[in-house]
Amino acid sequence: MTITNIQYIRRKHIPLHSYKNNYDQNSNKLCLNCNKPVLGRRSDAKYCSNDCSWDFYVKNNWRLLRIKIMRRDKFTCQQCGDKRNRIKVNERSRRNFQVDHKIPVFKGGKQLEESNLWTLCIKCHLAKTRSELRERSYTKNNK
């Protein structure tokens, strides 16, 4: 993959057509999502199946992924259990929750991995971010 995490952070959303497929030694095209050869599909296919296509699309679209995670967590803060806005599921109430990386990216946490993402209320998210920033500058200063 030619696109780095750094670019991902800067641009937030990378158009999917800018991803290029890799090829194996037998010049089989490899699925962008699972890296298995793309067989028996249209010559311009980038994925081995429609499932992989959708999976890749969701994983690479932060906005969609966020909503998916918030749905999974039932719009409930996973730290303090706050679910004040659970019933009002419109764009405005969603903003009271934020999707956070359990293991922060700077500590090696996966950026787009569902298992590393959870829903937090703004209060918990702010507190967590603050302590992480403190930790981060601490490790930086002591290197």
Ligand SMILES: [Zn+2]
């Ligand atoms: Zn695949």
Ligand SMILES: [Zn+2]
């Ligand atoms: Zn909370």
